[in-house]
Amino acid sequence: MRKFDVLIIGSGLAGLTLALHLASTRSICLITKRELNDSSSHWAQGGIAAVLADDDTIEAHIQDTLIAGAGLCDPEVTRFVVEHSRETVQWLIDQGVPFTREDDNSGFHLTREGGHSRRRIIHAADATGHAVQETLAEKVRRHPNITVLEHHIAVDLITAKKNDRRNNRCLGAYVLDQQQGKVVTIGAQNTVLATGGAGKVYLYTTNPDVATGDGVAMGWRAGCRVANMEFIQFHPTCLYHPQAKSFLITEAVRGEGGILKLPDGTRFMPEHDERAELAPRDVVARAIDYEMKKRGIDCVYLDISHRPADFILSHFPTIYRRCFELSIDITKQPIPVVPAAHYSCGGLMTDMNSRTDLPHLYAIGEAACTGLHGANRLASNSLLECMVFARATAIDILTQRGMEIPELPDWDESRVTDADEEIVITHNWSELRRFMWNYVGIVRTNKRLTRAMHRINLLRDEVHEFYSNFRVNGDLIELRNLLQVAELIVRSAMERQESRGLHYSKDYPEMLPEAIPTVLEPSNYYSLLDHMHGRRKRKTSA
Known part of the structure; x- marks a missing residue:
């Protein structure tokens, strides 16, 4: 078992920003499934929306965000993010990010994107994510208080008392070292899910292969609510x-x-x-x-x-x-x-400090549903959100008193064996992504959603059996998470009987007069699963 003050799962802009804000006084473990720069943030082209121009205003940026969000943006959160946009960009400039300047070098070049009423997108040519990630990753690698574990994928969170919400808290995570093939135990006073989105649940996506919804799935299994999962942004x-x-x-x-x-x-x-x-x-x-x-x-x-x-x-x-x-x-x-498929507007429900329902578990970036994006994310607000809430998370963690991390049980593989064949994983992965694209895409119907849920139920039983009887590997972990996220997307889409923002239903083409978020509660769901499948072979609570 290894112990740290903070465990950060994910190495995109949210995770890197948080690590740098905490590292001067906290011991940090940052894990990433592949290399440090393998994230959706790295591939972001457009830039970061911020109120920087003389002819722009905070109110204009807020209004553009609210209009795009189709009534579901949280006004308080939206104002909080926009009001911190200038200082957030300045922090990146101070870190050395090479943003594009005007031809006469009079200032930074600002571009305009869909939904914006002003030019307010600061960028580094058309590879902003790459420039920001490279700059911050180099600082993270050099920092003595940050331990980076590449080729490590989180399997599940470790909780104190899974069935006792009042006394429950997150204690860390079980993490698969993919090069050694061993699951290690990492304990932490605070754990942060910065795992990005779930674009790989669809056949066609702009996301990298690592975008498999791991944080949302792990948080849901640990007892956290999710919100607005039906709002999947398809980049045009x-x-x-x-x-x-x-x-x-x-x-x-x-x-x-x-x-x-x-x-x-x-x-x-x-x-x-x-x-x-x-x-x-x-x-x-x-x-x-x-x-x-x-x-x-x-x-x-x-x-x-x-x-x-x-x-x-x-x-x-x-x-x-x-x-x-x-x-x-x-x-x-x-x-x-x-x-x-490009961006998930929904995710684990968080407050203004990025706290989830589970004490000492935070979610930031695309894995979180902060209330900023509503039913449709305004272009280039995502990188801004990553950094604003990473800083808010750091402030919240730094105000806490230290606590003892108990000894945690090792990962139990005593009743599992090596898989005899893994074609099941490959086949189910392909089937899932294809029917999600066909049935839960840009335009939806009740019939398509019902068909998707039927197939999810069939695949869930197969994957559950495979996970319960064989040693885990990266592909199995990702498939399990993708299947869980797919179910959350479909369930959320079925509950929304209207068309709003990114969710368009041919059965309910009109928008209802009142905008209500879709919130899924895991407690009743898991009591049903326990009844269906019996007790799990592995325990993820201490």
């Missing part, structure tokens, strides 16, 4: 090419004048929304989905070639290089694009 423009895996075309291309066109060159967005290409992502994604299904086409096209070539090369060098590798010259040709 993912590069469509047989050799292009999960390559996003940033919102900023449309912000700088990119036009969406049909294969014959006809522009179509003005027919769907008066804001045209600068409408919020849910509007644009549904418009593209509509045109593709109506016309039986494989993709639409995003054209920025009417802008000067020097402008395109300086603002979108990463996109230019990747498209050029695929024989697409974006200074002369349009980019073939399709929508793809």
Whole structure:
């Protein structure tokens, strides 16, 4: 058993920011499934929304966020995040992040994205996530109080008294060392889930392979509520090419004048929304989905070639290089694009200090539902949210008195064996992602959701049996988590009998007059599972 003051699960922007805010006075263990820079944050292209320009205001940014969120944003949380945007960006500048400057070097270049009424997106060309991650990861690696464990994946949280909410608390986690094939026990005074989103639950996604909803699934199993899981943001423009895996075309291309066109060159967005290409992502994604299904086409096209070539090369060098590798010259040709699963607006319910329902367990970043995004995230608010709540978490942890970490039981493998064959994992993973794409995608119906839930129930029994009888590995852990998150998404979608934000139902096309969040409670659910499956072979409570 290893003991730390704080265990951070996940190495995206939220996790790195928190580690650096705490490391001067706390011992930190930061675990990551692959390398330190393998996260969704690393691939973020657009930038960070912040009130920096003289003609911008906090009220304008708040209003844009509330409009995009379709009535479900928490006004107090929204104001809290926006009011801390300038100091958050300044902290990154102080860390040395190389944000793009104006041509005359008079200040930082700000771009505009869909849903924003002003230019307020500070960026590092079209690879902001990469620039921020590289800068912070280097500082994390060098800090003597931060222990980084790469190729380690959390299996489950360890709790004090799982069936006693009043006296329960998080004590750490069981973590699989994927290189050694052994599960280690890590105890911590505070544990933070910074695991990112769950894009890999869908067949097509802009997310990296690590986005398997681990934090939400672990928190749910530990007894935490989740909220608004039905609101999955599909990014309108993912590069469509047989050799292009999960390559996003940033919102900023449309912000700088990119036009969406049909294969014959006809522009179509003005027919769907008066804001045209600068409408919020849910509007644009549904418009593209509509045109593709109506016309039986494989993709639409995003054209920025009417802008000067020097402008395109300086603002979108990463996109230019990747498209050029695929024989697409974006200074002369349009980019073939399709929508793809991009961001989870829901997650584990947290308060203003990022606390979950389980004492000493926090959630930050995409794994959390803070109330900022509502029914649809405003572009480039996610990186801002990561850092604002990472700092709030650090402040809350630093105000606590230290507590003793008890000795925790080792992971019990006495009644499991090595799997005789793992084709079950591969097959179930593929089946899950495909039916989620077909049945729980951009446009939903009751019939599709019912079909999805039926298949989830079948897969859950298979995966539960496999998990209970064989030694765990990374693929099994991720499949188990993805299946849990898929169920939460479908259950939430079934409960929302209206169309709002990112959730569009053909059975309930109207929006109800009152905006109510979807909150799922795990207690009744797990009493049912215990009855169905009997007692688990493994214990995750001390």
